[in-house]
Amino acid sequence: MPPEHAPVIAIPHHEAFSVIVQLRDFASHRLWHDGRLVHAGGHAQQAVAITRLTEDWRCQHLSAFDNVRFLITRQALDEFTYDSGQKRIGHFDCAPGALDPVIYHLAQALIPLLGQPGGMHDFMFDHISLALFAHIAEVYGKASQDWTRQKGRLAPWQEQRAKDFMLENLAKGVSLELIARECGLSRAHFARNFKNTTGTSACVWLQNMRIRKALELLGARQQTLTEIALECGFTDQSHFSRVFKTFTGTSPGYWQRTQGGSLAVPTAPWPPEQP
Known part of the structure; x- marks a missing residue:
C-alpha cells in the first residue's frame, strides 16, 4: 500500500524476546520504542534485530519485506542459561542493522521444515532452537565462555536409553525434549552431554x-x-x-x-x- 496509508502496528507484549533476521533487503520502515522514533530507513539482507517484548514497540512497514521472527520466551531462555551454567541474561546488546550470517543461515535451515507433516521435524526444530540460543547468548548476551567447555557426560544407562528410545521411534520421529525426559534431563543438558559422550549430536x-x-x-x-x-x-x-x-x-x-x-x-x- 502507499506509505502514507501504512498502519502503525503495536507489537503485542510478551515475557519474551523477539529475534528478527532479514532474508532479503528491507527498503524502508519505522520503529518506535516507548513512543520515541528509534529507526527510520531500511535493513540489509542478514540484518538482525533483538527486542525485549515487555517494552513498548511499534512499527510501520513502508515497503515489502521478507524475514523470519523467532520468539524466545523468558522461561525458555532462563532454562537454557541455567542448564548451560551461565548467568541469567537481562538484555541483549545488538547494534541496529547488525549483520549476522549465523542467524540468517539458521533461518534458512528452518524454512524447508515449515509446513511439513506434524511431528516429523521436531528433532530438527529442537536443534535449531538450541543453536540459536547458544549463539545469541554468546554474541549478544555476553555469556561467559566457560559453559562451552563443560564436559558433563551421560551415565551409561542414559546413553543406552536415549539411543533405544530414538530407535523405537525411528519411523515417526521424536522431539529432543522427549528424549531428554527419558533420561531425566533438560533438553539443553541432554544435548550437550550426548555430544560429550558420543562425539556427535543426537540429531x-x-x-x-x-x-x-x-x-x-x-x-x-x-x-x-x-x-x-x-x-x-x-x-x-x-x-x-x-x-x-x-x-x-x-x-x-x-x-x-x-x-x-x-x-x-x-x-x-x-x-x-x-x-
Missing part, C-alpha cells in the same frame, strides 16, 4: 541410524523407495533421497542397483557439525 546420530536402516531395507529389495523412506522416518521419497545422497554421494536407487550388498555407512555428519 546426527539419529540420521546415521536412519541411513543404516535404509541400507538394510534397500539391500533386501522387498519395498519401494517410498515405503523405505517412511519406515526410516523421512517425510517422503524426495527428502529421503536428499539425505541419502548427502551421506553416500549417490541416490538410493543407484546405490541399490550397484552396491546392494554393502552396508558400509559413510561417517560424514548431516547436517554439518559446528565447531
Whole structure:
C-alpha cells in the first residue's frame, strides 16, 4: 500500500524476546520504542534485530519485506542459561542493522521444515532452537565462555536409553525434549552431554541410524523407495533421497542397483557439525 496509508502496528507484549533476521533487503520502515522514533530507513539482507517484548514497540512497514521472527520466551531462555551454567541474561546488546550470517543461515535451515507433516521435524526444530540460543547468548548476551567447555557426560544407562528410545521411534520421529525426559534431563543438558559422550549430536546420530536402516531395507529389495523412506522416518521419497545422497554421494536407487550388498555407512555428519 502507499506509505502514507501504512498502519502503525503495536507489537503485542510478551515475557519474551523477539529475534528478527532479514532474508532479503528491507527498503524502508519505522520503529518506535516507548513512543520515541528509534529507526527510520531500511535493513540489509542478514540484518538482525533483538527486542525485549515487555517494552513498548511499534512499527510501520513502508515497503515489502521478507524475514523470519523467532520468539524466545523468558522461561525458555532462563532454562537454557541455567542448564548451560551461565548467568541469567537481562538484555541483549545488538547494534541496529547488525549483520549476522549465523542467524540468517539458521533461518534458512528452518524454512524447508515449515509446513511439513506434524511431528516429523521436531528433532530438527529442537536443534535449531538450541543453536540459536547458544549463539545469541554468546554474541549478544555476553555469556561467559566457560559453559562451552563443560564436559558433563551421560551415565551409561542414559546413553543406552536415549539411543533405544530414538530407535523405537525411528519411523515417526521424536522431539529432543522427549528424549531428554527419558533420561531425566533438560533438553539443553541432554544435548550437550550426548555430544560429550558420543562425539556427535543426537540429531546426527539419529540420521546415521536412519541411513543404516535404509541400507538394510534397500539391500533386501522387498519395498519401494517410498515405503523405505517412511519406515526410516523421512517425510517422503524426495527428502529421503536428499539425505541419502548427502551421506553416500549417490541416490538410493543407484546405490541399490550397484552396491546392494554393502552396508558400509559413510561417517560424514548431516547436517554439518559446528565447531
